[in-house]
Amino acid sequence: MLEFRGITKIYSVKKKKVIGVDHVSLTINRGDIFGIVGYSGAGKSSLLRCINLLERPTSGEILIDGVNLTKLSSSQLRQARLKIGMIFQHFYLISQKTVSENIAFALKAANLPVNKIPARVDELLEMVGLSEKRDVYPAQLSGGQKQRVGIARALANNPSILLCDEATSALDPKTTVSILRLLKEINIKLGITIVLITHEMDVVKEICNRMAIMQDGKVIEEGEVYDIFASPQEILTQEFISSVVSFEIPAAILKDVRGQIVKILFKGNVAGEGVISDTIQRFNVKGNFLHGTIEYIQERPLGIFLMELQGEQNELSKAVAYMTKRGALVEVIQHV
Ligand SMILES: Nc1ncnc2c1ncn2[C@@H]1O[C@H](COP(=O)(O)OP(=O)(O)OP(=O)(O)O)[C@@H](O)[C@H]1O
Ligand SMILES: [Mg+2]
Known part of the structure; x- marks a missing residue:
């Protein structure tokens, strides 16, 4: 279980304060595919980065399975972070390394014994359906394939949580669907909790079971995706839903x-x-x-x-x- 307790993140930009996240308390259950939706600047990435303390919250606490991450020493935090994988819109693969080397790199960084790395790389490639691309370089891959490498790398250390920041935003609709299917499969087969940022309600509708809508750093509405689609309460939520279910009458x-x-x-x-x-x-x-x-x-x-x-x-x-x-x-x- 992943808990945000009163998370606030304030950035200082040229001595001015910018609120990234504003008093967010939220519980994400084990096995959820949890969607975070909101317009640009709403605070989605800031909130997501607080989960693994890539961003230190200004105040508040993050608890994973009851462990308060904000209270850990730096070595304990390093260990805890291995259990949190992350994928991004722009993949961030190492261009001079092949697909398998990119994945092996993550395994080395986590101190997996060298003799265990090749088998684990094979396993991960198999899982994301990319075995035949093991020796090619990222530049030779399509966007969807690059994201598959990103996913394999994020899963390298058997995380219990996978964070996805606009992971399908750079992909065409068909490739998006195939990546969402892979994420769903990972969620079911490996029991990994997924927290997914998106601005597309189609993505939420496709795979999330629960969701939160953010505006100005705050969570303004949260709940089961089905219930929110059935009766959205806030105007912003209604706006997002109307992009999928529209009832404009001329x-x-x-x-x-x-x-x-x-x-x-x-x-x-x-x-x-x-x-x-x-x-x-x-x-x-x-x-x-x-x-x-x-x-x-x-x-x-x-x-x-x-x-x-x-x-x-x-x-x-x-x-x-x-x-x-x-x-x-x-x-x-x-x-x-
Ligand atoms: N490193 C930073 N330094 C200063 N301000 C920041 C920083 N990161 C985010 N912000 C500010 O915090 C607010 C929330 O930004 P954030 O990136 O979390 O939004 P977002 O919902 O992820 O937006 P997008 O959909 O564009 O990715 C914005 O006002 C942004 O300008
Ligand atoms: Mg963002």
Whole structure:
């Protein structure tokens, strides 16, 4: 378990104070793939770098499995850091070393006995699907392959936590998906907790189970990814979600709407459309779909529909109550 307790990071720039992280308390559970989302400058990298004390917090504590990292001696900290791997947007591979030498370098740095290094390098290359590239130089690799080397290197010392700072931001969408699959596999097979910074909600939706949204150094919202997608509380969160699940209705359509606009949400396995058609048959209301989608968030369906409902107020209320009874979350967006 990884705990941030009241973490604040203040930078001094030309005698001016810049707040990087502002009183963040957060718990990341073992086995989580935890997403940290926010716009540029929100403090994501600063917070991530506090985990392995690459950045010393100005105040607050970092605990990993109950051990307070901020209280360790420098040699103890060096040991603790071996259990935290890290990958970056720009890979940072050593260009004069081959793929296998890059990985071996990390193993040497961690004092693995020299005779054990080749076998471990092979194992790691196999794990990231790069065995046939072992003797080439980074310049001969694609972005996705470079990130695979980065991942192999980060896993060299069997870490329990893997930190990813915009690890897929330099990659095209298809390569991004393949790297995310690899990360998920690592999370499941090796039981490694992953903390992942991204500005792409697609990435979060694809692999994270929990997430936090940052703004001005603070965590403004956190929770299960599914719940946050279903009912984002903060405006910024809604903005991020709308990049994946958008419900913009063109003004030209909106001006012809005569009824009440309702947003209907179905979580999990409720057969959404069935409930809606039952409702329309049962009550004296007419319904028009304005928008609709079923998102799959880690294979769990989330149905979101925008409808115009027309009818007497009394019938409309009964229809809404009926859908609610059938398991939908109904929100009246606009009365006419
Ligand atoms: N080494 C530093 N020295 C001074 N200020 C810094 C330093 N690192 C970060 N900051 C400042 O701290 C704030 C948070 O920066 P940080 O890099 O953590 O944001 P971020 O969310 O990772 O942004 P991005 O998405 O652009 O990577 C910003 O105002 C930034 O200018
Ligand atoms: Mg950053």
